[in-house]
Amino acid sequence: MSLVTLLPFIVLIGAMFLMTRSAKRKQQAAATMRNEMAPGSGVRTIGGMYATVKEVNDDSVLLEVAPGVHALYAKNSIGAVLGDEEYQRIVNGADHSADEDIDTPVVPDDASSLTEADKSADASDDARIDLDKKDVEDAAPKKTDGESDAK
Structure with a gap:
């Protein structure tokens, strides 16, 4: 060759x-x-969930996904170990930079902050819509004498 x-x-x-x-x-x-993971470290799983390490075993890790909520994960499912500042910024939205001391208001996600005008507007949006078949039949094109039902 x-x-x-x-x-x-x-x-x-x-x-x-x-x-x-x-x-x-x-x-x-x-x-x-x-x-190098240690209890107290912030981590991101390969599924994209952020959690705090509570306990590290040989092949598994106990994560706290919410206060008082613990889940056992395989060590291989940890995608990244995050630094404390980065973890707090992502999870809590906290920005610890010294040049930015602006207090941003927290807007609740629940309906407790709605005013009476908002509640009445929401109530009017809940009008019933009738979805009977008659609406579909009325919208269908009419057959002429030359057309048959067989296709």
Whole structure:
């Protein structure tokens, strides 16, 4: 065999070697990050849930997803261990920068903050809509004498 014939195979093997090496580095970095987890750390799971680490075991992690709500996750399901500032910024919306001391008002998500005008406007939006089949039949095109029901 000539060198020209072997060159594409050599390049392909070299590219595969480089790709597996970088993937191995990423896996080692992820394993190191997971091993450095400690109780009190903020984490993001691979599903996108943010939680606080309560307990670290060999293959599992106990996370507090809300105050008093704990869930047991596999260590491999931790996508990122976040720094304290970043975790607080994401979860609580807290920005600890010194140049920005603006107090933003908190708007409740429930209906307790509605005024009487808002409540009456909401009540008028709840008018009943009749969805009987007769509406559909009236909207259907009328058949002419030349059309039949069979298709």
